[in-house]
Amino acid sequence: MERFRNFKILNTLPQKMVAGFVVLIVLGTLLLSLPLATAAGRTTSFIDVVFTAASATCITGLTVVNTASHWSVFGQLVILGLAEVGALGYMTFAVLLFNIMRRNIGLSTQLMVKESLNLENLSDTKSVMRYVVGLSLLFQVGGLVLLAVDFIPRFGWRRGLYVSLYHSVMSFCNAGFDVFGNSLLNFRGDSYVLIVTMILIIAGGLGFLVWRDLLLYHERKRLSLNSKLTLVTTISLFVIGFVLFLVTERNLHALPASWFNRTVNTLFLSVTPRTAGLITVPTTSLQAGSIFLMMILMFVGGTPGSTAGGIKTTTFGILMFQSIAQLRGKRDVEFSHRRFSQANISRALLLIFLASIVITVATLILTQTEHIPKEFGLEYIVFEVLSAFGTVGLSLGLTPHLTVIGKLVIMLLMFIGRVGIFTSLYSLSKRQPKVNSIRYPEENILIG
Template identity: 80%
Template sequence: MKRLANIKLFDTLSKKMVAGFVILIVIGCILLALPWATAPGQSTSFINILFTATSATCITGLTVVNTAQHWSTFGQMVILGLSEVGALGYMTFAVLLFNIMRRRIGLSTQLMVKAALNLENLSDTKSVMRYVIGLSLMFQFGGLGLLALDFVPRFGWGRGLYVSMYHSVMSFCNAGFDVFGDSIMAFRDDPYVIIVTMVLIVAGGLGFLVWRDLLLYHERKRLTLNSKLTLLTTLSLFVIGFILLLVTERDLKLLPEGTPWFIRTINTLFLSVTPRTAGLITMPTSQLQAGSLFVIMILMFIGGTPGSTAGGIKTTTFGVLMFQSIAQIRGRRDVEFNHRRFSQDNISRALLLVFLASIVMTVATLILSQTEKIPDGFGLEYVLFEVLSAFGTVGLSLGLTPDLTVIGKIIIMLLMFIGRVGIFTSLYALSKRQTKVNTIRYPVENVLIG
């Protein structure tokens, strides 16, 4: 009976979470449709407004129009607001409003927060929410101050503070929108801007639960298994991605001849960080080597940490499956890490997530390969790259998004939505699961595998 109650509760929460994101997208569409949301002389079709609102809410950054040129300051601020709420979760702002009004947070609201942030215990909701809000303000205002040291001398006080604020928020939220017109390619020779951006991206993608563990380590003298697995997987992916990209790009030969090795190294490191759902670039993605694109697609598929501003299947899912594979190869029954054993439910859920994600992306790639035009010099990777970028809420593109057909835009929007809300949440909200307990268990019989 308890299991049935949990299933019904999760289905209800899933529907509410999906509805919340849909409402947020609708509000974004209304605001972006206002005449003063676009720059003078520009007009926006409904499908492009919907696409932009979805991309911002799902903190993806894929754009069908140039954000810097097409939208007015008001429109750009709407996109920034949608990205902020989409990254931290609308429930975070609901709780913040309750605290400001000094109203008690109800049980249903706490359950929504618990589901949104992937918390284990309901008692953690209030303390974690304080960390979510506090860390977000700290990193974003800190990023604003650090970037202002570079941007204010370049652009003046007004413009400098504006781009510093915009870039700080979008970097921390792991959204790929920019107000420069070409992402941050103009700053690829400025290691200071690149390093600050990388710190903000990693801070947003690491997850609020992990940050809480790190900040409380001096008191507890320990980290949770989730944090240890997250840190190990994240560091491993950064290092492996960096090394592979150094090899595949041959120390970034596409940069102008004479570029110092330090600048090449910093740009390569940034190239290994941004696929973790950030979407900002310092060089044209379409000019990268085929091997580099393959590495980036793998990183986009994995994504960041649960309970963070990142998308993808998540680092913990990848980590669990890696240790499960190692255990199977060694002939071990239990999947162990750091003197702990992963539950079979954990492993089954990770396998199901990867399987469902693969099915969704396969279907999307098949449809887009029929509806979209692939330019000369590219193959199926032109479509697959965009699919992975949308599902991982990354925002990187080989150039397909601005030329998408209406069907293509709908497919990419669905991928961005599923990637942000979560594939389990999306499917459970749309389906009617069978909650009846099956008391019959059939005999076991094996089939040939491999």
Template identity: 80%
Template structure:
């Protein structure tokens, strides 16, 4: 039994290192491609750190940029960012398995284990079936988004450019990446409820998770949903509704928008503002003009993020949901944490608590460093830095204006946060640590201390 546990710890360390190494290699490949002369217009120079930052942001599907994507990069450079975001969102192991299938080669056990870890699967037997849903649903949503957006963009921009921006926007929305080729995100479409609605559908679809989509699509045959899917759907819907209501209150029906805007468009823009912090990063209004209460709501939504096994970041909806039910159970004096006639395991609860604690430590250290290295403009306070830190960790891409003005140290800190947010805090820390796997053979007597 002990030898089996030691082998498990050793394997998990090796797997974490491989996953981290894979993302680092992908970022470096993107850096090389974006450094090529035809990635930027003639006579436009991009420093190495800015190229690396852009590649990391695309691979980690964040969308934070130190340069304007539409103006600074050529079509080639924009397509490199698009491919990096696609691979980063679905996981490089997904494309490796797809290549194996095209070549009709058998997938080895180690490859299946890598896919299992990258998609946060519980059972190894889910690997092949979930892979079909990952590839199929990704194509379905992105091609569907391309077609729906083309209805609006082609008449507006012409066939060639209209199809290009439709493809770009569909991929970035589904991948929750946040890059745009308009120059000002979606601020030019705040009076276009059709584009905003299609975008919201793509964002939610990408952030919901492939396991949840599989359960939903198979519901007609199974007649049930897994506990993970039920918790995900409940938490996602609750955060969406609560975020929408709070933003309606704090923004006073988006009074910062032009006075002539209809209530329908104001409602759609508020809905969009509630959806986009869930790691999408697209925006229809300048974040600098939002009220302090709205910024707080958005920061909470960015911290929670999307669903495990999806294109989203953050601590994930399931973590938040487990801790909410844990708190309710404790307040009611119940020993077990129950949901939908099931009981959460103590291991799940401990893992959620540990994730929250580690994430808080990482965010606190990053915020402290940035307060010492970055200049906070007049009119802003700590939220100017904390907003950026949460946006990077949650792989969101929203900004109050700090990212384009980051110092060298600031760029390194934000890149590390984006990486941790995408790869996962557990995977990142396990890969970086040099601890020896140990199993305690002695357990000391338990004793209570004062809490609270």
């Protein structure tokens, strides 16, 4: 009886997580359907409204209409609110509401928070929630102030504060929406804005558990294995991406000519595919090698429990060390004087397998429903698929021209990238294992 009860609870939690995001998308669709949400003289089809609400809730940033010109200030604020809730998790705001009302948090709510933030222990929920809310306010308000220094002289007080707020929130939430009309193309020569934006993107994509470890390091004098692996993998991807972009984009004339601006723009290229979706140069002007590199970075994404998507840095890191151990003939996968459990390795492999299946099926469907321009090949579709799955928001131009079927596929990818794969993995890995009374003989097969 106890086993059945646990089985039921574990299967309803992921369903509640999914239902919560569906409710947010429905609410966003209703608000964006209001006449007051669109700019004067603009109309929006129902499928485009749903697509925008889904993209904002899943903090992706892929758009079928231009955010700056199509939506009114009210519509833009609705998108901003959906991205904020989608990034931090609706359970964060539910708990915040409970605290304001001074009501105790029930066990089911704590389990939902534990699920949404990838926590190991139920006892961590309250302390981590304080860090989630506190750090989010700190970084977003700090970003607002720093950006206002640049934007207010450009646009005036009213417009300057508005774009500073919007850009600060979207950067920290790793969402690709902007109110400039062309992302950050007009600011590729403004290193100050790009540096502040990169700090916000990295802060949001690093994960609240990692930030908590870093802030408490002076007391604990140690970092958790999760934080160490996250930091090593994240820094490695940034450095490798930066070096490779320097090589692949060495002849790109669209980048600013000065050495410092070129360095900042190249570093920005390494940071933004990690689910941020903001860009300083048109993606269509990038070299083939750069586009391929961006696909890899989009697939990896950010850190579990952060505002980022993708398969996550920890998954990539575990498989990287697993490969190194296998090549060295080692039985155990070791990192920082610790050994990864076989359950962790199996979970990472399962995630990679499920993600590959989803991406392959989506790509196959879109090759049949969408038109590929003559100047592009299969990368035109694969890039969009990875951008949607990794909740990035970068595009080679396919999204505004998607068919109805294409929009449905991309919406599903964005949704799966935000909650689906993780929920499926959690459900499979947390079920009660069956104890077999009979084990069959072991036998090897040919591999490779």
